[in-house]
Amino acid sequence: MEELIKKIPKAELHLHIEGTLEPELMLKIAKRNNIQLPFYNISEVKKLYDFNNLQSFLDIYYKSTNVLQNKQDFYDLTYSYLQRVQLDGVRHVEIFFDPQSHTSRGIAFSEVIEGIYEALVQGKKDFNISFFLIMSFLRHLSEEDALHTLEQSLPYKNYIKAVGLDSSEQGNPPSKFKNLFQKCQELGFLSVAHAGEEGPAEYIWEALNLLGVKRIDHGVRCVEDKNLISKLIESKIPLTVCPLSNVKLKVYENMKSHHIKELFDMGVRVTINSDDPAYFGGYILENYNQCMHHLGFTLDEMRQIAKYSIEGSFLSDIEKLNLI
Numbered sequence: 001m002e003e004l005i006k007k008i009p010k011a012e013l014h015l016h017i018e019g020t021l022e023p024e025l026m027l028k029i030a031k032r033n034n035i036q037l038p039f040y041n042i043s044e045v046k047k048l049y050d051f052n053n054l055q056s057f058l059d060i061y062y063k064s065t066n067v068l069q070n071k072q073d074f075y076d077l078t079y080s081y082l083q084r085v086q087l088d089g090v091r092h093v094e095i096f097f098d099p100q101s102h103t104s105r106g107i108a109f110s111e112v113i114e115g116i117y118e119a120l121v122q123g124k125k126d127f128n129i130s131f132f133l134i135m136s137f138l139r140h141l142s143e144e145d146a147l148h149t150l151e152q153s154l155p156y157k158n159y160i161k162a163v164g165l166d167s168s169e170q171g172n173p174p175s176k177f178k179n180l181f182q183k184c185q186e187l188g189f190l191s192v193a194h195a196g197e198e199g200p201a202e203y204i205w206e207a208l209n210l211l212g213v214k215r216i217d218h219g220v221r222c223v224e225d226k227n228l229i230s231k232l233i234e235s236k237i238p239l240t241v242c243p244l245s246n247v248k249l250k251v252y253e254n255m256k257s258h259h260i261k262e263l264f265d266m267g268v269r270v271t272i273n274s275d276d277p278a279y280f281g282g283y284i285l286e287n288y289n290q291c292m293h294h295l296g297f298t299l300d301e302m303r304q305i306a307k308y309s310i311e312g313s314f315l316s317d318i319e320k321l322n323l324i
């Protein structure tokens with residue numbers, strides 16, 4: 001069965017490239033950059049990956065991210081991810097990167113984006129995985145800070161398909177970034193936003209109505225609002241759900257209590273993604289497998305979810321048809 005799921009062509013639509021930093025690569029990069037880490041081996045690192053909520057994860061995640069310093073580091077990070085997910089039947093990726101978590105440490109925007117982009121180009125040649133980049137803004141920082149990052153990105157405008165919003169959700173509603181997203185739209189960027197992961201259903205409404213997003217990242221708390229569910233179904237707005245992430249960050253107690261199957265049965269366009277696979281215990285195929293195992297999806301339903309992922313991507317209609 002797992003072999004069959006693996007063969008289904010899929011798109012990964014919710015993936016933070018910084019969240020693919022495996023402990024092995026972290027230690028290797030730290031060594032070559034002469035960075036002292038507070039741990040020495042892989043098992044010590046993995047012991048830290050026991051989270052209570054989103055914030056407890058983000059605290060560790062931003063620290064680990066500090067080992068990434070130059071273009072080669074971002075290249076290696078991205079190429080390793082593509083090498084890994086070609087094995088999972090991934091044919092297209094739309095990857096988040098968080099420039100502010102690097103530029104705030106004095107790393108040049110150019111080092112970050114050139115490293116990631118060059119690896120994506122090479123990955124397309126080597127693994128036949130097409131790609132788009134989504135520049136994601138950190139919502140715990142100010143709108144002004146994000147606007148400054150937008151300015152820095154403009155020389156690379158052609159490298160970036162869409163913008164997103166991530167980091168600490170509660171207390172940082174989409175409405176905080178209304179002007180920013182308006183400006184991004186005028187510049188021709190598409191948009192997505194994390195909403196309804198830990199934050200309330202109201203934040204999903206805000207992302208749709210104030211930011212004009214084309215997809216909702218996570219979005220699982222839509223289950224608390226029937227009108228919102230109807231809106232998602234009618235507008236065909238996809239949710240980029242990350243089941244293993246939700247369990248690791250205690251949005252759900254376990255896989256069996258996850259709502260993805262109920263949402264699917266109601267007709268919401270749910271997709272399955274890995275979020276930060278190096279931290280959450282599995283890449284995209286593992287997320288598909290665990291959904292099938294714990295939630296009773298049939299193989300045909302898994303095919304439908306993979307189809308939603310391609311239909312919900314930012315590829316052109318012709319490109320989508322070529323993948324389905």
Ligand code: ES4
Nearest residue numbers: 016166167194245275276
């Ligand atoms: C994230 Cl799981 C999650 N939620 C919000 N922001 C993030 N950045 C990286 N992973």
Ligand code: ZN
Nearest residue numbers: 166194217275
């Ligand atoms: Zn995420």
